[in-house]
Amino acid sequence: MSMAGHRRIIMHVDVNSAFLAWQATYDLQRGSTLDLREIPSAVGGNQAERRGIILAKSTPAKKYGVETGEVLWQALQKCPSLVVVPPNYDLYMKCSNALYAVLEEYSPKVQRFSVDEVFMEYTNMQPHFGEPVEAAHRIKDRIRKELGFTVNVGIGPNKLTAKMAGELKKPDMVHTLMTREEIEKKMWPLPVRELFMVGRQTEKKLKLMNIYTIGELARADRKFLCDKLKSFGNVVWCYANGLDESPVHAGYNLIMKGIGNSTTIKHDVDTHEDAYKVLLSLTESVSLRLRAARACCRVISVEFRTDQLQGYSHQRKIFAATNVTMEIFGVVKELFDEGWKGEKLRHLGVRVTDLTADDFMQMTVFDQEQKDKKMALDAAIDRIRSRYGNSAVMRAVFADGNFAPMMGGSGAEDYPVMSSIL
DNA sequence: TCTGGGGTCCTAGGACCC
DNA sequence: TCTGGGGTCCTAGGACCC
Numbered sequence: 479m480s481m482a483g484h485r486r487i488i489m490h491v492d493v494n495s496a497f498l499a500w501q502a503t504y505d506l507q508r509g510s511t512l513d514l515r516e517i518p519s520a521v522g523g524n525q526a527e528r529r530g531i532i533l534a535k536s537t538p539a540k541k542y543g544v545e546t547g548e549v550l551w552q553a554l555q556k557c558p559s560l561v562v563v564p565p566n567y568d569l570y571m572k573c574s575n576a577l578y579a580v581l582e583e584y585s586p587k588v589q590r591f592s593v594d595e596v597f598m599e600y601t602n603m604q605p606h607f608g609e610p611v612e613a614a615h616r617i618k619d620r621i622r623k624e625l626g627f628t629v630n631v632g633i634g635p636n637k638l639t640a641k642m643a644g645e646l647k648k649p650d651m652v653h654t655l656m657t658r659e660e661i662e663k664k665m666w667p668l669p670v671r672e673l674f675m676v677g678r679q680t681e682k683k684l685k686l687m688n689i690y691t692i693g694e695l696a697r698a699d700r701k702f703l704c705d706k707l708k709s710f711g712n713v714v715w716c717y718a719n720g721l722d723e724s725p726v727h728a729g730y731n732l733i734m735k736g737i738g739n740s741t742t743i744k745h746d747v748d749t750h751e752d753a754y755k756v757l758l759s760l761t762e763s764v765s766l767r768l769r770a771a772r773a774c775c776r777v778i779s780v781e782f783r784t785d786q787l788q789g790y791s792h793q794r795k796i797f798a799a800t801n802v803t804m805e806i807f808g809v810v811k812e813l814f815d816e817g818w819k820g821e822k823l824r825h826l827g828v829r830v831t832d833l834t835a836d837d838f839m840q841m842t843v844f845d846q847e848q849k850d851k852k853m854a855l856d857a858a859i860d861r862i863r864s865r866y867g868n869s870a871v872m873r874a875v876f877a878d879g880n881f882a883p884m885m886g887g888s889g890a891e892d893y894p895v896m897s898s899i900l
Numbered sequence: 901t902c903t904g905g906g907g908t909c910c911t912a913g914g915a916c917c918c
Numbered sequence: 919t920c921t922g923g924g925g926t927c928c929t930a931g932g933a934c935c936c
Contacts, residue, residue, distance in 0.1 A: 531903060
């Protein structure tokens with residue numbers, strides 16, 4: 479909440495080619511003489527495990543037309559010399575934490591927006607750290623020197639303008655979008671697709687209205703847009719005009735809305751037995767994270783993706799909130815049986831939503847003793863796993879080694895992800 | 901030779917209630 | 919025997935973000 483007439487100053491810090499830069503930094507610190515950022519390179523999933531897409535690319539790779547999200551073999555056609563390294567999520571989490579720790583020194587209000595993006599409230603911080611642009615340069619240079627990777631810093635009167643400023647030109651730059659004039663000059667000429675929240679579908683609809691640039695969207699009739707795009711029309715119109723009042727949510731105090739894990743399976747699954755193994759594995763990691771967050775869930779959903787890449791889902795609200803692995807798994811099995819249309823499945827997911835705090839767990843009328851036992855078992859397994867690692871305890875169904883006992887979730891701490899409305 | 905995994909929010913339609 | 923209308927809850931699907 480900002481007082482009327484009070485001018486906020488928000489900074490957005492965005493790591494340049496985060497996954498790739500972090501890997502390169504790590505390699506250099508361990509004595510490598512090759513900087514991945516200086517050659518055509520990418521972080522990519524494992525093709526043999528059918529996860530072969532580009533997760534991040536170097537600037538030289540970008541010059542060959544390599545794009546994030548594209549399938550590996552296509553990227554290799556464009557750039558045969560492309561060096562592809564596997565992802566390392568634990569490393570990313572460590573680098574992200576290090577970045578966050580530095581930024582916390584400059585403001586009491588720092589919001590983790592994603593693993594590689596942070597919003598920082600700089601309002602009223604000038605007496606301590608100087609004018610915003612100078613401070614941003616110092617912060618940026620300090621991160622490069624101390625942590626070894628570069629960031630862009632965007633500065634604006636709200637989160638939207640700060641974020642858009644940070645995207646203007648990369649890498650290792652500071653940009654501002656403080657005034658109406660700056661917005662019109664720097665942001666309005668950009669293709670409308672570059673506006674936060676304008677994806678492929680919205681771009682297509684806007685084109686049909688003859689809107690191609692952010693400026694054209696900003697000057698379009700608001701009522702007309704609401705007519706065509708419903709409430710979303712208002713959102714994008716405001717964003718195009720640099721309007722946004724959303725607060726910076728400091729630290730972890732945002733409530734998580736849901737926890738999910740999903741996985742692409744090495745071989746298509748077409749039996750209940752195999753699907754159950756995958757689903758149990760996913761349920762294990764979801765419920766572990768749920769308990770770590772000291773939460774229970776009231777909605778459980780199972781997500782399907784077929785070998786034809788057709789996706790669908792099935793969910794149910796349960797009577798009493800729970801975080802007991804085998805209770806959740808019981809519902810997951812039911813949902814799978816009801817939802818599965820019998821196709822070959824390449825991908826399965828488990829997600830829990832409608833979370834509540836676990837401190838006053840609703841007493842179940844029946845079988846309280848049974849429930850206590852299950853909760854004690856989960857707690858004991860969680861303790862062993864946190865002490866000796868996730869593979870220290872394994873359910874017997876996984877003993878044949880065909881499926882991993884804990885799929886998804888890196889064990890890294892969870893933090894709230896920003897909402898799409900900023 | 902195919903297209904990851906983690907999220908959030910919005911909308912539409914049906915069930916159900918008064 | 920009649921079919922108005924408002925409200926809430928639930929589920930599925932779609933759009934977007936990184």
